[in-house]
Amino acid sequence: MSLDPATLERLEAAAFRRLVDHLQQRTDAQNIDLMGLAGFCRNCLGDWLHEAAAEAGVELSKEAGRERVYGMPAAEFKAKHQSPATPEQMARMEASLAKNEAYRAARGGR
Secondary structure, three states, X not given: OOOOHHHHHHHHHHHHHHHHHHXXXXXXXXXXXXXXXHOOXXXXXXXXXXXXXXXXXXXXXXXXXXXXXXXXXXXXXXXXXXXOOOHHHHXXXXXXXXXXXXXXXXXXXX
């Protein structure tokens, strides 16, 4: 099945909004665990939103992008919902970030 670009973009936007809503509801899902497992977290999504805005010539600060993802200022979310990372969580995150770098290098960047 082939979708026209406008329909595909609407569907992708809807999926992104659903992911953001899901992460706002699942405050128990720690950023450090998301990073360790999947190589991205709420901060990444907010940063990607900021970068997409910049590419489109739209003004959206990094903090505003993160606030959209968190549903509140990032510092407030962290104070309410995040706990300090354990050494094991940090090690998993570092290994995951190394995988991200290898993936980006294989793709020639981004």
